[in-house]
């Protein structure tokens with residue numbers, strides 16, 4: 001029997017397993033399919049919430065902690081696994097008409113570098129942008145990671161550290177008695193552990209339905225396009241009207257993403273492809289010279305107001321939840337895993353845990 005059983009092998013489950021393993025726990029991780037092939041694969045890897053000033057402080061605190069930790073985490077993973085998560089501080093330009101004062105106030109309060117820029121400056125920064133907005137804010141410190149590579153590095157690192165990983169092993173249910181999880185039935189038999197941590201992303205809501213207090217998490221579909229571009233065509237990440245562009249180191253360019261309430265339907269649609277492709281080319285006509293290499297969809301795990309559950313379950317003594325990170329699981333992941341570890345191991349928490357409890361008011 002392990003000390004801890006983590007259910008779900010996305011970025012959140014892998015980071016949680018790593019955190020607990022590094023603290024000396026014997027950890028088993030159950031993954032329904034292959035590791036990190038769901039939202040954690042589909043995401044864009046921007047290491048900041050979009051329009052960060054619109055979020056509650058509970059998100060800013062986790063994001064800020066992770067942003068400080070990310071470069072070192074990626075270096076450590078590269079060194080231990082040979083897989084480069086491609087941490088790249090490419091900065092983020094955000095068009096936000098009418099929100100400049102609010103953004104500046106937020107940046108002063110939380111000490112994030114954020115500068116107003118005009119159309120002329122944007123045109124200098126992104127010569128290929130054919131309709132630069134009149135004004136935007138520029139966050140030079142914002143980085144990105146190549147999330148599928150980050151996840152592969154995390155998976156290999158976890159294996160090297162001795163985490164027992166069982167893929168193709170869905171948790172079928174939670175067996176509960178006397179306010180404790182007694183075991184997790186799977187097709188390969190029952191798994192037991194002193195403590196269980198639910199990190200099943202968008203599926204956490206379903207899995208927790210049996211609990212006296214279930215997690216309120218729903219799937220929100222996001223579709224994304226990948227252009228096979230050339231390096232140095234577009235230099236910075238840029239967000240306009242909820243659609244963003246992310247230039248990768250090797251020249252590939254992501255454009256996304258949609259926000260769709262379609263339940264667990266993960267299919268892509270022609271309408272979204274057309275909309276994304278047209279919009280991307282309208283902003284950056286150079287993209288019409290590059291083929292669309294891939295079009296995909298993923299399911300974001302949406303807790304109310306996007307504030308994740310990072311907590312011990314209020315009624316089930318040996319159950320913890322780390323899920324519901326919605327649009328920000330990549331950026332919030334390291335802080336979220338660390339906080340979960342703090343709570344489980346009775347360490348001093350890195351931030352006040354109150355906003356992330358199961359019964360905290362969310363938005």
Ligand SMILES: Cc1cc2nc3c(=O)[nH]c(=O)nc-3n(C[C@H](O)[C@H](O)[C@H](O)COP(=O)(O)OP(=O)(O)OC[C@H]3O[C@@H](n4cnc5c(N)ncnc54)[C@H](O)[C@@H]3O)c2cc1C
Nearest residue numbers: 008010012032040043044045046171201222298329330331
């Ligand atoms: C299009 C798109 C763009 C995004 N862009 C960004 C971004 O730029 N920056 C950012 O920070 N975030 C972004 N996100 C959000 C981010 O990807 C998610 O918040 C994050 O990946 C959630 O991680 P997770 O591990 O909780 O979920 P997932 O990656 O979905 O992992 C959950 C895992 O649990 C497994 N599972 C489910 N049920 C069971 C079960 N019963 N038994 C065992 N295993 C189970 C699943 O198979 C899955 O592997 C984006 C998401 C999308 C879809």
